[in-house]
Amino acid sequence: MREDSCGKIQCPSCLARANLAVPDAPLDAHAQQQRPITRQSFLRGLGALAFLPLLRSVPAFAKDEPEAKPDMAVQEIAPGVFVHQGQYAMQSPENMGDMANCAFVVGDEAVAVIDTSCSAICGEALRKSIADVTSKPIRYVINTHMHPDHVFGNVAFKQDAPTFVGHHNLKNALQVRTDAYLTANERMIGPAFQGSEVILPDLGVEKKTELDLGGRALILEPQATAHTNNDLIVTDTGTDTLFLGDLLFSVHIPTLDGSITGWLALLDDFEKRKAARVVPGHGPHAMQLPGALKPEQLYLQTVADDVRKLIKDNLPLGEATKIAGYRQEHAWKLFDDYNARNVSAAYAELEWE
């Protein structure tokens, strides 16, 4: 259990205050807050928390490994290109973290994995799906971006000693979020999250980079801030398949954790690209350009337009989250889980235009 930061000698706020001209009212009251945390008070706190509606139900932690295993079935969408379609859901004990698409590409010599789902157990199941298809070694594990549902299965591939690959910003982005990601996903997934850990990339991609799998190469292209500040797209030259990660959502509402203007601009670029097929981060196994982009462009543009109008009408942020984007409610799954959050992020960005 973490300690109250105020219990530390070097509490930043206390230091900050010590260096300030202190206003009439004390800005902190730490002295009054330091009380020992007993096991009893901790348990009472837990009990109190259980009634908070925001907390999803978590089953009692079992000592044994969960009996059920996630089904990480894959489909071969092009020769040597396999995709597992994640569920349209938030992470839960039931789905064990299987919510994002993951894929692997089999070359003459080696295999590259692209995204690993949201838990060690999903990563292990994906690894088994790979073993069912090929015995070639796994040379690369590529993460399209930092989000938990794309990285927490990495740990299952440690035994293969691959090179872990991501956008050059991925390492920092994961480092500052490691604790929060672990804490939140453990809470949401429960015992099935056991053994999951953050594996930082060995290779940070700064410019267009080619990875060889023998007889076919993968081309990696880091992108400017859009869905996140560490989006990486991957092209399999063997089949002209383009993996867009979460720069492309289908059915599952897009989630904004980067820049809405950056993302819209990037989608304009993607419209001009040619590929035999694209694989979304959330959505069906494979889709076609440019049609695949349209619903997402419409959603993001709607949010941007609504938010700009509400800012112009002097509506504050809190009010905007109740209004903007709702014209798109019918078009997406998990709309209520993410729309207001997207609007909040878009507002904070667009109010400075």
Place this chain on the structure above:
Amino acid sequence: MLHAKTSSPSVSLAGLKRGASALLCGAFALAAIAALPAPAKADIDDWPGLKRTVFDNRDVIEEDGVVILDTPQVVQDAALVPITVRVPPEVKEPIKSLTIVIDKNPMPVLAKLTFGPAAGTGGERRFTTRARIDTFSHIRAVVETEDGKLHMTTKFIAAAGGCAAMNAKDPTTLTDGLGKMIVKTFEPALPSTPIWEGMVMLKHPNFSGLQINPNTGDFIAARFIYNADVKRDGELVFNMRAGSAISTNPNFRFTFGRGEENVLTVKMTDTDETVFEAHSEPSGT
């Protein structure tokens, strides 16, 4: 418009060890749930201590309708939680001060506003800003009326990690445009309305001292707006003393009493003693 005096670094937090809640950085999509540390002190009632230190143990009248607090039912981003305090139009008398307290934040006092002659009466008075929430906590708005009585309303906010989170999605752009400042006077539909609304927004990272620099792994030194003076046509609307929990790019909306020109002038000072000043255009003339 902007005076920037960027000398005198006054708050240095170099050498802080990683630890405690500072590592609870913004879990995207999970801000409200990333709260395992919360149970440990969720049952501790901080109010008696806060009442003593912040309000000198004075009597506080609770939930008597003098003050209303609007907070989101579901927090979208713990580093950007919109908070509105309202004094409804039935309350006729002038307000001396408003204090917003977030019990469990490292600096519990979010802001204390002391109102001046241009604060106005004769309609609903409001104050809106955005706060960082460190962990599941009560939030309180305490209004001091002309007669010296304190009136409080309390809400609970289920969110965590906001004080340590970078709410810039792209940390490299955090200090871009620092000092850009916009002040607006919103002219009401009926200009004779005695209470008008204004807004100030400042491009400023408002570093809490609990955020980690992703490049070095060290804490970023606290640098936040601690004082603001808002004037209408040269008369004081309010003075604000603020803690470190105002969100990045501080944004304040407030009401004021209608004047002649209704030019709002705002002067803000951060903990580096950098001064930011701007004014709105005249309206309603």
